[in-house]
Amino acid sequence: AQSVTQLDSHVSVSEGTPVLLRCNYSSSYSPSLFWYVQHPNKGLQLLLKYTSAATLVKGINGFEAEFKKSETSFHLTKPSAHMSDAAEYFCVVSDPSGYSTLTFGKGTMLLVSP
């Protein structure tokens, strides 16, 4: 069985300050992990993925995430927030085959103020 816990339902930052969205996972296997972003009334866009290669993963729009097996974490970070980053972010886990169903976290809403 696998599960995902996003530790914050909402995160508020000011434009230009760092972003940290926290995610912990549980999996019986070495998982594949993903971060997706969803803007209002839109589908999900893949930000980045970890699939057992480098533990520090760089994604689009300046986001990156670090896989820490000892802490079972996969936190998403960005050095400097932009207004356009305001959206819902989902941490997702899949088993190693990748073809099984995805398990979604409940989402973290990122709010960016001027």
Place this chain on the structure above:
Amino acid sequence: GAVVSQHPSWVICKSGTSVKIECRSLDFQATTMFWYRQFPKQSLMLMATSNEGSKATYEQGVEKDKFLINHASLTLSTLTVTSAHPEDSSFYICSAHRDQETQYFGPGTRLLVL
């Protein structure tokens, strides 16, 4: 990146009518597609896995006679909400596997049943 489209993006219908939603993989073949449902301010809930040329696999609690899924080709899956009622109003999102590890999501279809 891989492109998945959905049509229509918005649909409003009367209670008791049926609505068909199309999901297409535009630049790759997808033997497996997934249908999700998302309620306001909630995460995605997997409804069913759509397999090309065979019957869909439904998640527990999802009525297969209510939500008909057809995956007639490697680039098209359809979800038909039969005899729709107001409680079926939701945001429906499809996804498809392009490679073994990653699901790519469509932009979603918002259904409003009056």
